[in-house]
Structure formats: C-alpha cells, structure tokens
Amino acid sequence: MNVLVLGAGQLARMMALAVKPLNINIRAFDVGSGNVVDPLSTNMTFGNLTQGIEFADFITAEFEHIDHQTLALCQASGKLRPSSQAIKVGGDRRLEKDLLVKCDVANAKHKIIETKADFDQALNNLSFPLILKSALAGYDGKGQWRLKDKAKAEDVWLDIKAFFDGGEHGVKHAVVAEQMVPFDREVSLVGARDSQGNTVVYPLTENHHTNGVLSVSIATKVDEVLQAQAKKVFDSIATELNYIGVLAIEFFQIGEQLLVNEIAPRVHNSGHWTQQGADTCQFENHLRAVCDLPLGSTELIRPSAMINILGEDEVPNEILNVASTTLHWYGKSKRAGRKMGHINVSGNSEKQLAARLSLLADMLPEAAFEELTPYVKVFKNKLT
Amino acid sequence: MNVLVLGAGQLARMMALAVKPLNINIRAFDVGSGNVVDPLSTNMTFGNLTQGIEFADFITAEFEHIDHQTLALCQASGKLRPSSQAIKVGGDRRLEKDLLVKCDVANAKHKIIETKADFDQALNNLSFPLILKSALAGYDGKGQWRLKDKAKAEDVWLDIKAFFDGGEHGVKHAVVAEQMVPFDREVSLVGARDSQGNTVVYPLTENHHTNGVLSVSIATKVDEVLQAQAKKVFDSIATELNYIGVLAIEFFQIGEQLLVNEIAPRVHNSGHWTQQGADTCQFENHLRAVCDLPLGSTELIRPSAMINILGEDEVPNEILNVASTTLHWYGKSKRAGRKMGHINVSGNSEKQLAARLSLLADMLPEAAFEELTPYVKVFKNKLT
Numbered sequence: 118m119n120v121l122v123l124g125a126g127q128l129a130r131m132m133a134l135a136v137k138p139l140n141i142n143i144r145a146f147d148v149g150s151g152n153v154v155d156p157l158s159t160n161m162t163f164g165n166l167t168q169g170i171e172f173a174d175f176i177t178a179e180f181e182h183i184d185h186q187t188l189a190l191c192q193a194s195g196k197l198r199p200s201s202q203a204i205k206v207g208g209d210r211r212l213e214k215d216l217l218v219k220c221d222v223a224n225a226k227h228k229i230i231e232t233k234a235d236f237d238q239a240l241n242n243l244s245f246p247l248i249l250k251s252a253l254a255g256y257d258g259k260g261q262w263r264l265k266d267k268a269k270a271e272d273v274w275l276d277i278k279a280f281f282d283g284g285e286h287g288v289k290h291a292v293v294a295e296q297m298v299p300f301d302r303e304v305s306l307v308g309a310r311d312s313q314g315n316t317v318v319y320p321l322t323e324n325h326h327t328n329g330v331l332s333v334s335i336a337t338k339v340d341e342v343l344q345a346q347a348k349k350v351f352d353s354i355a356t357e358l359n360y361i362g363v364l365a366i367e368f369f370q371i372g373e374q375l376l377v378n379e380i381a382p383r384v385h386n387s388g389h390w391t392q393q394g395a396d397t398c399q400f401e402n403h404l405r406a407v408c409d410l411p412l413g414s415t416e417l418i419r420p421s422a423m424i425n426i427l428g429e430d431e432v433p434n435e436i437l438n439v440a441s442t443t444l445h446w447y448g449k450s451k452r453a454g455r456k457m458g459h460i461n462v463s464g465n466s467e468k469q470l471a472a473r474l475s476l477l478a479d480m481l482p483e484a485a486f487e488e489l490t491p492y493v494k495v496f497k498n499k500l501t
Numbered sequence: 502m503n504v505l506v507l508g509a510g511q512l513a514r515m516m517a518l519a520v521k522p523l524n525i526n527i528r529a530f531d532v533g534s535g536n537v538v539d540p541l542s543t544n545m546t547f548g549n550l551t552q553g554i555e556f557a558d559f560i561t562a563e564f565e566h567i568d569h570q571t572l573a574l575c576q577a578s579g580k581l582r583p584s585s586q587a588i589k590v591g592g593d594r595r596l597e598k599d600l601l602v603k604c605d606v607a608n609a610k611h612k613i614i615e616t617k618a619d620f621d622q623a624l625n626n627l628s629f630p631l632i633l634k635s636a637l638a639g640y641d642g643k644g645q646w647r648l649k650d651k652a653k654a655e656d657v658w659l660d661i662k663a664f665f666d667g668g669e670h671g672v673k674h675a676v677v678a679e680q681m682v683p684f685d686r687e688v689s690l691v692g693a694r695d696s697q698g699n700t701v702v703y704p705l706t707e708n709h710h711t712n713g714v715l716s717v718s719i720a721t722k723v724d725e726v727l728q729a730q731a732k733k734v735f736d737s738i739a740t741e742l743n744y745i746g747v748l749a750i751e752f753f754q755i756g757e758q759l760l761v762n763e764i765a766p767r768v769h770n771s772g773h774w775t776q777q778g779a780d781t782c783q784f785e786n787h788l789r790a791v792c793d794l795p796l797g798s799t800e801l802i803r804p805s806a807m808i809n810i811l812g813e814d815e816v817p818n819e820i821l822n823v824a825s826t827t828l829h830w831y832g833k834s835k836r837a838g839r840k841m842g843h844i845n846v847s848g849n850s851e852k853q854l855a856a857r858l859s860l861l862a863d864m865l866p867e868a869a870f871e872e873l874t875p876y877v878k879v880f881k882n883k884l885t
Contacts, residue, residue, distance in 0.1 A: 138830060411818060411822045414825060463780075
C-alpha cells in the first residue's frame, strides 16, 4: 500500500516509522520545495505533486495549513482522507466555529471579526478578558492577542488591522474573539474514525503549555464521565465531517464541563505518548483508518507522559537510564522554540510515573524545560 | 550517529526502524550483492563495503555467517561491535562448544566429528539418540541428522561424508554430535552488554518450533531461580567474549536445570516480542550498546507473545481487530518456509494473552500456522 502525506515534517516521519511494518510505504509532499520526498530521508526526491498523487493509493495530511489548490488536486483524485473540507476546517477558525455551532457542542462564547464594527460588537457582547486569534494563520500561539479590558482595545484593534493589511493579497482575513475561560486544565481527545463510521478514542490527555506551545502531556487513569462527554463530542464532529483518520480535539475543562477549544484534523502532539502508552499508536491508527484496515485498540497500557523538546538538539544521554524512557528526535536543524523531538516515559503506576518524571526533570536542563519541574511537583502532590 | 549492519534482512530493517528516533542512521551491507543499501528500501544503493565502513561510526552484524575476509576488514577498522571473534563463535559450532567448555556452562554432552574415527568414538562415548549438526552451515534446522541407535549409523555417516565432500573447497568441515536431551521445554535469554561491561537481560522466553524453525515465543512472569541461572550463563559468556551488543542464548530446560543449546551473537527471533512487551526493545538495546548509549530497561511490561509468519505474504486483516495485536512484515518476496513477518500480541494478564492468542489462532489459516492451535490449548490448560 502506498500513501502520500501532505507535509514532510515529524508527523509524516513518525507515520512512516509506525506503518513500515504493515508494508505501508509513505512518501511526503514537502509544501516548501514542491517535492515529494522520503520522510525518513528528506534529501531523497521522488518528483512533484502530480507524480506523488499518481504513486498513492491514498493521500492524507500531517497539517492543515495547505494551500487550497493542492487540496483541490488531491480531493479530485478521490484518494484524500480526511477530505479537503475537513482539513480546511482545521485551518480556518471561522469554519471551525461554524462547525462547533452546527454540531451543538459546548465552546467558548465568541465572535468572528472582519471589520471594526465586528470588533466593537465583540467588546460589547463578550465578557473580558478576551483572546483574539487569527482565523487563518499558524498555531502554537502565533497571531494571538489578549485583551484584559477596554482600556487597550484601540491598540489591539490597530495591531489587528495591521495584521489584516499585511496579510496575503486576495485572502479575506479574520480574527476570532473569544471569552477567555477560567479553566481548571486543558485536555485533549485523540481518536480515529474509519470509512465505515466506526470510531475509537484514546484516554483524555492532560496538556501543559509553555508560551503557548505544548510542553508536557500526560495520560493516566480515565475519568469515565469526562471521557464519555469527550467521546460524544468526538463522534458528533467526526460524523458531521464524514471524517476518515485521526482527529484531535482540544478542550478546556471547567469543573466537570468540557468546552471545545479547537480541533486538529490530524495526528496530534498531545497523542505522541500513544507510541508507547497505548495498544496501538495514533500514527498506526491514522493509517489503519486511511487504508481501510481495522482500527486498533486505543487502551492505555500504563500511565504515560510526553515531554516536548523545544529548540534543543541534544539532551543528556543519562535520561536513557530512566526505565521506560524513549527519545524521539525528528532529525531537524536547531532553531529557537522549534519542536525538535520528544521524550516518552511510562510507569506501572501513577506514582512510578511521577518518580520517573522527577528523575528526568532533574537531568534535563532547566532553561529548556522550565515548566517541567513545577509541573512534576503538582503531579506528585495530586497523588499524595 | 551512523551504523553499518552486516546483512540486509529483517533484523537490519527492524534495527533501522527502532533507532531512527535516536537519530541513528543505519545502512546495511547486503552480502549477496556486495552493495551497501538502505535497509528500509533495499533498492537504494550507497556503494560498496569500503564505502560502508568509511560511512560508519560503528559496524555491527545481523547474522553470523559472514565470510571471514569481510569480518577481518571490519575488525581492522576498529568499529566492529561485537568483535569478529564473537561473530565467528556464533557461526561455528566447534568454536561455540569450545567456548561453553571454557566458560564451564552446562551443555549437552558432545563430540566434534571431522573423521570416521571421530564418528565411531561419538557412537561409543555418547548415549543415543544423537543429533548431529553441521559446524558451519546455516541454522533453522538445516544440515542436521538424527540417529536413534547404531542401526542407521553407517547410512548417516555416508550422508555426512557426502556433505563434507560437497562442501566449499578449502573449508575444513565438521559436524558436532550431541546427546539428545529429553528436555521439558526450550527457552532463550536475550540480553545486552555494553563496552563498560554492564549487562541487562530480558525475561526468559519460551520457544516453540515447527520443523526446526521458531514458530511461537512467549514471555510471561519470570521464574526468579531459572532467570538467575540463565543470567549467570549470559554474564559468563558475554564477559569471556568481551561482548558488545545483544547476545541470545538458547537453552534446553530439564526440570530446574538449563543446558545451553546454542548462542547467537545478535538480536534474535525469540526477542521480537520485546518490540511491544518490554520497556526497551532488543533492537534499540543492541544499538544503544553498540553506540555507547546507556542500556535500556528490559522489564516485561505485560505478558506477550510472538507468532512467526512463515512462507505467507498475507494474513487476514481481521487479526488487527484483536486488541494489542501488531503485524510486522519484512517486505520480502514469498518463498516456502521463509520468515516473512511476525505478529506480536500482549495481554494485561496471562489469561487475557491466552484469550487473544486463541482468537488469533482461529483467524489464521491452519495450514500455515499448524502448531499454533495445539500450543494455545496447552498454554490455556497450564493457566487453569
């Protein structure tokens, strides 16, 4: 089976490693160079997009910010899973919010802003503080503004207006204003849906961010009520999109209520722990869905965590002495803040996991993993 | 880090997949073609052996039947781990038996046969039944004779003589005659030793063979006494060889006594279950040892089994419905009896593992997996 992945980053790389044993061969379309490459050896070129589409039995994507012409070409081939519509929803907060409303799933009160009038309306109808996010651009905390009260509103508007004016010609920009939610924690649900409509979801994962970028994810025993609530949202959204593949949903948890923050139509950083903590990892399950193979069990094997390596191209080798610790480099060149790799670690109990996380926190340089030590303390305290 | 593997089969392939996340790049020397290839895409050629040695920070091997000139070249580079001496021991039963005697580890009473006089002496000094194995040629049941009593001795000798005469010119052939041991079961110990002399071993694995080829391996809870006995043998042999990397030892178990059957200076088929059943898999631990990284924990995560796929290039997709089942194809073309892939499966308890094995046995074609159903019955009975 041959699969073309749109995007040639770490997610395509981990897909390729996960499904080579299933005799699924992955090639990746590098949107930057326009070349189809081997995701495990990106200097190996196989031609252009047309040739990549020709090669593939199925086409999928590792990210949602793909130009619409490429998506249209892939959709026209009949091989694209999930559909271009689903991928676009992930790349445009306007479509995303429309979908959430359509599916009647709880999310933060919001307003789409394209003009000064929209902006003023948002100020009047929503409660402060607000978070304003670009509808189209990036993720990981880029293109975002926070507004505590009306005092700074004019400054923020000027900044947003400059952002609109500086945007790509011909693209209609927008910003989504949301009431900031005083959430207890951020969790995400990663799951898969196949072409028959079957769905499976992994246990809810707790996520911690550093400067808007995921730094630690942890999957422990499941709160059945919360899990059922999240699964219902997953099924509703995945069914509406007639989705095929892995889909991730980020939530804010407030008490026992989950509000959808955003959705990602792809394998997700908060699901990397499944590489060793779940019966079937998210990368394999994504390709199982895409290639019409049975979905694999998503059961948690044992409490597991993932630590992102941001902006560093080495970590002390001694971390490999900590039992069950695996190190995943993405083979990328170093750049400040860049996702360079991750560390997975598991324990036979939450207590053992906490102890191992504690050992890792002591070994990893504090400057690059600043929030790890405080987080581990909180996790340990919760267990006692 | 760059590593050259001597041999370009499934073991090199699984090494490459296991350590790509550690940024260790594996190339493989295909002894058949004389080309250095990408083990994940064997039509990709990187040059000849000299260029492969040049490329490598370290060199290792996926099998022991490598011509001595190649081994000498690699040894001279100072990069070969384990040493050519250790690899040769695995490829020559004479050296292997000498090593076992030197290390004073229990093994079957035996006699090395190079002449008719040796053969006659074996008949007189050993008890029937005997098994006679070529000292040099292959494994997996090839080049073997069984002798129940003296009646057929002359026939077997003529066969062995023909084998000697038909052998490679200039190579001194031999056969090792062993007393056949009325063993209770066959087990193996896979472990790793690093350049500092640290050793780690996986739990003893129970092995079942079909026509002399491994068909099922199973790793469950450890018998501490037996495990300690096996670990002592491992340490003794690995230290004697100043071994670096993964080493496998096959034993016959008779009551509470382990007799060494043979050793394999490499990752081993009976260790494939570690890909999902152990904290660190054998492929990663081999490369960790070779590349001077800390050895990883060998703890059993949960009861696990491996089923070899022999001579088949497809199995029913429905097996992927069985929780925790993973399928590993080697990307090889079909040939009768050939090791084409394997299936790993785990359970949270031995009972759950037995139930899952039972489901798999029902789904897999009986002709190709003839001993699976009877074996699963025996395993289930032991649990009740």
